[in-house]
Amino acid sequence: MKKILLIIPFLIAGLYTNAQTNTYQKDSIVIAKMQGYILENSVCYEDLRVLCKTIGNRISGSDAAAKAVEWGKLALRNAGADKVYLQPVMVPHWVRGIEEFAITTKAGKKQAFHPLGLGNTIGTSADGISNDVIEVRNMEELEKLGIENINGKIVFFNHPWNQHVSNPFNEYGNSVYYRWAGPSLAAKFGATACLIRSAGSGYDDFAHTGSMRYDSNFKKIPAMALSYKEANELEKLLRANNVAKGMLLSTSHFEADVLSYNVIGEINGSDLKDEIITVGGHLDSWDIGEGAHDDGAGCVQSIEVIRAMKKMGIKPRRTVRCVLFMNEENGLKGGNEYARLAVELKEKHICAIETDAGGFSPRGFSMSCSKAHRAKIQSWKKLFYPLGVYDFDEEGGGADIGPLHKNLGTPVMELSPDPQRYFDLHHTANDVFEQVNRRELSMGALVLASMVYMIGEYGLE
Numbered sequence: 001m002k003k004i005l006l007i008i009p010f011l012i013a014g015l016y017t018n019a020q021t022n023t024y025q026k027d028s029i030v031i032a033k034m035q036g037y038i039l040e041n042s043v044c045y046e047d048l049r050v051l052c053k054t055i056g057n058r059i060s061g062s063d064a065a066a067k068a069v070e071w072g073k074l075a076l077r078n079a080g081a082d083k084v085y086l087q088p089v090m091v092p093h094w095v096r097g098i099e100e101f102a103i104t105t106k107a108g109k110k111q112a113f114h115p116l117g118l119g120n121t122i123g124t125s126a127d128g129i130s131n132d133v134i135e136v137r138n139m140e141e142l143e144k145l146g147i148e149n150i151n152g153k154i155v156f157f158n159h160p161w162n163q164h165v166s167n168p169f170n171e172y173g174n175s176v177y178y179r180w181a182g183p184s185l186a187a188k189f190g191a192t193a194c195l196i197r198s199a200g201s202g203y204d205d206f207a208h209t210g211s212m213r214y215d216s217n218f219k220k221i222p223a224m225a226l227s228y229k230e231a232n233e234l235e236k237l238l239r240a241n242n243v244a245k246g247m248l249l250s251t252s253h254f255e256a257d258v259l260s261y262n263v264i265g266e267i268n269g270s271d272l273k274d275e276i277i278t279v280g281g282h283l284d285s286w287d288i289g290e291g292a293h294d295d296g297a298g299c300v301q302s303i304e305v306i307r308a309m310k311k312m313g314i315k316p317r318r319t320v321r322c323v324l325f326m327n328e329e330n331g332l333k334g335g336n337e338y339a340r341l342a343v344e345l346k347e348k349h350i351c352a353i354e355t356d357a358g359g360f361s362p363r364g365f366s367m368s369c370s371k372a373h374r375a376k377i378q379s380w381k382k383l384f385y386p387l388g389v390y391d392f393d394e395e396g397g398g399a400d401i402g403p404l405h406k407n408l409g410t411p412v413m414e415l416s417p418d419p420q421r422y423f424d425l426h427h428t429a430n431d432v433f434e435q436v437n438r439r440e441l442s443m444g445a446l447v448l449a450s451m452v453y454m455i456g457e458y459g460l461e
């Protein structure tokens with residue numbers, strides 16, 4: 001009896017290992033099938049070219065964003081989605097106007113810069129703002145100078161990007177603070193306008209924009225960014241005490257909210273169709289460049305998940321829903337509306353995956369979910385190693401699917417591509433189609449499709 005009791009666990013372990021091996025073989029065959037299709041025949045790179053070159057940048061509320069909605073609908077239909085539909089949502093419409101910044105040197109010479117307004121900034125009066133410029137490197141310096149030194153001046157937040165940090169996403173979190181909150185922090189001390197050194201990693205002439213938020217306790221002041229090179233130039237002039245005055249002009253403003261849409265395409269699940277897996281990126285972009293990496297790449301990769309499954313005849317057990325979210329960049333209205341409707345319709349969302357970190361070589365998935373969910377995903381790691389994907393440890397999840405996680409507790413994940421070049425390009429005029437590599441973009445689509453397939457087959461419970 002004792003002998004038999006000792007043998008049973010080995011028998012069970014043996015059966016379990018066999019079952020796992022069989023599953024592994026079956027799944028690796030499916031993934032290899034998608035690999036052949038996506039890496040050789042995928043049209044996601046061509047989809048991206050059409051989006052970038054025929055529509056271009058597409059800030060929420062713009063005519064280009066409306067065209068992008070039509071593009072997304074057609075691309076999902078062409079990918080073979082069982083159902084394609086739009087989810088209406090009202091979005092803000094911020095319009096960039098004329099933007100100027102110049103200084104007059106102590107010798108009376110005028111020197112013009114090429115500023116880029118921060119997203120959502122107000123403009124100036126028609127005469128612009130003409131005042132002293134004062135440099136601060138961080139919040140501590142601003143507070144030390146205090147209202148007596150700041151009042152009435154143009155504050156230049158000269159916070160440098162810390163190149164020591166190995167993962168640029170971590171440094172973005174530090175730098176972006178001055179973009180997001182800087183203008184109101186400066187206004188608190190009486191500043192009349194705010195300039196920031198770009199919150200990006202590039203050593204170039206491309207200024208970096210992105211959302212800022214006004215604190216309603218303080219006066220709204222106009223805010224602009226300078227590129228790395230121009231921030232160095234202004235720093236040099238200020239430290240040489242060679243700036244007599246700064247002149248800043250902007251006609252940027254908000255117009256009335258506009259009706260727009262999340263674009264959705266689905267593959268119906270076979271036997272568990274009520275269980276939904278969302279995979280998506282955001283369709284809107286900033287109003288410069290072409291929104292190629294941010295986030296045209298994520299949109300075409302998500303569409304590719306649908307296409308690869310349909311073309312390969314893969315029938316997911318659960319419903320796979322590709323969502324091209326609207327207004328991630330300056331309002332998150334699309335993501336919020338998607339989650340609101342999910343609650344209202346009592347939908348069962350078992351997982352949501354976003355791809356919004358650039359179309360570079362995939363390295364892993366970050367996730368926000370329970371330990372058990374993470375353990376299940378990590379048990380599939382071996383399937384991803386041949387694709388160069390090994391990192392399943394980080395916390396994360398995308399902005400658009402954040403409300404789903406918050407309101408429904410949905411486990412969320414984000415594709416993590418190699419991060420080293422993203423912040424050289426992101427939110428700049430240099431985020432164009434030519435910066436995206438076909439092979440890297442397709443590898444991201446393949447890894448995404450593989451993960452969606454696994455969750456479609458086995459769920460996360």
Ligand SMILES: [Zn+2]
Pocket residue numbers: 282294295328356
């Ligand atoms: Zn983005």
